Structure formats: C-alpha cells, structure tokens
Amino acid sequence: MGAHKIAIIPGDGIGTPVTQAAWQVISEACALDGAALEATWFDWSCDTFLKTGRMMPEDGIETLRGFDAILLGAVGWPQKVPDSVSLHGLLLPIRKNFTQYANIRPHRLLPGVVGPLRAEKFDILCIRENTEGEYSGAGGRVHQGTADEVAVETSIFTRTGVERILRFGFEQARKRRGKLASVTKSNAQKYSMVFWDEVTDQLAAEYPDVEVSRYHVDAIAARFVMAPETLDVVVASNLFGDILTDLGAAIQGGLGFAASANINPDRSAPSMFEPVHGSAPDIADLGIANPIATIWSAAMMLEHLGETASAVRVMAAIEATTAAGIGTTPGQNSTDEITNAVSERIA
Ligand code: NAD
Ligand code: IPM
Ligand code: MN
Numbered sequence: 001m002g003a004h005k006i007a008i009i010p011g012d013g014i015g016t017p018v019t020q021a022a023w024q025v026i027s028e029a030c031a032l033d034g035a036a037l038e039a040t041w042f043d044w045s046c047d048t049f050l051k052t053g054r055m056m057p058e059d060g061i062e063t064l065r066g067f068d069a070i071l072l073g074a075v076g077w078p079q080k081v082p083d084s085v086s087l088h089g090l091l092l093p094i095r096k097n098f099t100q101y102a103n104i105r106p107h108r109l110l111p112g113v114v115g116p117l118r119a120e121k122f123d124i125l126c127i128r129e130n131t132e133g134e135y136s137g138a139g140g141r142v143h144q145g146t147a148d149e150v151a152v153e154t155s156i157f158t159r160t161g162v163e164r165i166l167r168f169g170f171e172q173a174r175k176r177r178g179k180l181a182s183v184t185k186s187n188a189q190k191y192s193m194v195f196w197d198e199v200t201d202q203l204a205a206e207y208p209d210v211e212v213s214r215y216h217v218d219a220i221a222a223r224f225v226m227a228p229e230t231l232d233v234v235v236a237s238n239l240f241g242d243i244l245t246d247l248g249a250a251i252q253g254g255l256g257f258a259a260s261a262n263i264n265p266d267r268s269a270p271s272m273f274e275p276v277h278g279s280a281p282d283i284a285d286l287g288i289a290n291p292i293a294t295i296w297s298a299a300m301m302l303e304h305l306g307e308t309a310s311a312v313r314v315m316a317a318i319e320a321t322t323a324a325g326i327g328t329t330p331g332q333n334s335t336d337e338i339t340n341a342v343s344e345r346i347a
Helices: 015-033 046-052 060-065 083-089 091-097 159-175 192-204 217-226 238-251 292-304 308-323 335-344
Strands: 004-011 037-041 069-074 102-108 123-129 133-142 150-156 179-184 211-216 233-236 259-263 271-275
Touching: 004 015, 015 037, 015 069, 015 292, 015 308, 015 335, 046 083, 060 091, 069 091, 069 292, 083 091, 102 159, 102 238, 123 159, 123 238, 133 238, 159 179, 159 192, 159 233, 179 192, 179 217, 179 238, 192 211, 211 217, 217 238, 233 238, 259 292, 271 292, 292 308, 292 335, 308 335
Parallel strands: 004 037, 004 069, 069 271, 123 233, 179 211, 179 233
Antiparallel strands: 102 123, 102 259, 133 150, 259 271
C-alpha cells in the first residue's frame, strides 16, 4: 500500500509546536512499524487571513479532500481576527463539509497525572455531535446597534443528524462498559431536545444490551465531578458536547491532555484529528505547551488509518512518559522536553 497522505494544518499559536511534536513522534513510530506517512503542511491561519483576506484558499476544502486524514493544531487569535471569522473560515467548514459528524473525545487519567478530583478512576468517552445543532450558523441580527436590536441563532436538529450520532454512541457503548448517557436540556428546550429524547428512546429499543440514562446537561456536569465512575459513553449535541469536553479535559488534568477525533464514519471524506484545546495565546511564546493532547490525537489518526501497531506504540510511549512524571504538571517541562521524552520511549 502507498503512503498515507496526511494534511497538517498547524494553525495559530501553540498549534505549530504541538503539531510538530505529534508529527515527530508518529513519524518515528511508523518508521519502526514499516508504515509510510507523507505529510503536506498548510500554513492556513489568522496570519494567512491578514495577508489574503481568507483563512484558507477558495479551493481549500477540495484540496483537503484528496488526503487520507487531517491533523490540525488550533485555530484562532482573537487579537488579530475575530473568532467568529477565523473559526467559520477554517475549522468549522472542514468538520461540516467532510461530514465529520462524530467528534470523539476520550477523557481518562493518564498514569502519573493527578487530576483535581479525588477519583482514582476517571474514564469517560464523550461523543459530540459535530455538524449541526447549535453550530448550524443559521440566524441573523436586525436593527443592529439600536435599542430594538434582536439577534437570533437557530439550532437545527435533523433526524438524520440526531439518529446517526446516537447510533454511533450506542455502538461505542457496546465496545466499552455498555452504558450510554444521552445529554439534553429537554426540560427547557421543548422542541429540539424533546426530539433528541424521543430518538434516544427509539434507538434504545434496538440496543437492549446497552443501559441508557438520560441527563440534563446541568445535572450531568455536576455528575462529571461528583460521580464520574457512573458514566461511560456520553452523547451530546454540538454545544453541550463542547462545554462538557473542556470539563472532561480539566478533570483529566488539563487541556494539554485532551485529544479529539472528528470522524466521518462512512469514510466518504477525510477525518480530522486535533486536540480539544485552542491556540493558547497566553502561553504561545513560552515553549511550555503540553503536546500530549495532540500526540494522542495523532495516535487516534493512526488507528483510523489502520496503523494499529503504531497507534498502540504511541499511546504506550505517552503513558510511559507521564508515568515517569514528565509532562504531568503544567509548566514543569517544556514542549521539547515532553516531546523528546515520548520520542525516547517510542522504540
Ligand atoms: P485555549 O484552549 O486556547 O486556552 C485555555 C487555557 O488552557 C489557557 O490558559 C491555555 O494556556 C491553556 N492551554 C490550552 N492548551 C494547552 C496546552 N496544550 N498546554 C498547556 N496549557 C494549555 O482556549 P481559549 O483561550 O478560549 O482560546 C484561544 C483561541 O483558540 C481562541 O481563538 C479560540 O476560539 C481558539 N480555540 C480553537 C480551538 C480549535 O482550534 N479546535 C479550540 C478551542 C479554542
Ligand atoms: C473545540 C473548540 C471549537 C468548538 C471552537 C474553537 C469553535 O472550542 O473544538 O472544542 O466549539 O467546536
Ligand atoms: Mn471547545
């Protein structure tokens, strides 16, 4: 088989050092396992926008379509370009155009990492709907700047969209501890979230082996902290999933550990792998960004590409690194120290 073609988009801020770290580590792993990777780097970012007026070229999506997978660092630098422009010009259209409807975000404590909770075991798989819902981009503003101004942001939930993400969650639950938590706010949102509950119940009948619980998003946020051991697979809409996964990241020790995969399960277009975190402008020049979230995301990419041996190798190297106390405390090790420590453990 030919080399896997990977598009790498470092993006803004710490996106560059963390994608370089991930590329270094996965290249070494794949070389040992005889798997060939071929990277093409794209400098699409807020700086590109300042030069060209676009976050990516007009044919950017078509260019990416020719790749087997995308590795992305982070997008956004609000001091240069408004987030509403940068994210809607690069990250969000990739997720949507490539129907990467399943955003998989694993939250667990790596060995040696002490999270803020007393819980010794923390292992939740969040499945976030990634193409519609509150991120549909439908809406508008009238009477802008006047006392009569009204802003509308419409959430769109389709049966296709809700059913496929819940089904994906049920399948994941089957592969794990057999429990699925469906997240809504159906006590307050009487159309979209009541619909989501109905679809959950309909699918539950098809998966009698999966134990289903319904939670409101506020209540499950508390449960993440108070009783995380009662949760296994958590399926949530785009916005609720976004918020819960930064909470999950915090509990697993910080955003520097939280990985994510934007999957197109039908494989009709490339999937994209990126950390949960953003460009971290506050630490971007300090050389202390934790690259583990991105290296882990890249391991998920190898798994997706069928390079399971290399994926397992990379995860083992990450775990051996944190078990040795390297990269476990924010700011204690530089990006390079953590990357080299993982790299030394790859063989
Ligand atoms: P952020 O995730 O960039 O940072 C939040 C906090 O976490 C900061 O204090 C930061 O220093 C810290 N942090 C994040 N990643 C870290 C790492 N790897 N190692 C150590 N510390 C880390 O969130 P923000 O500040 O709200 O957003 C900054 C920019 O990034 C904004 O433009 C935002 O829209 C964008 N953003 C992009 C993505 C993405 O591309 N997927 C995700 C989130 C935010
Ligand atoms: C994430 C980010 C993005 C999201 C932003 C930057 C649009 O927070 O990937 O979690 O909300 O999806
Ligand atoms: Mn987020």
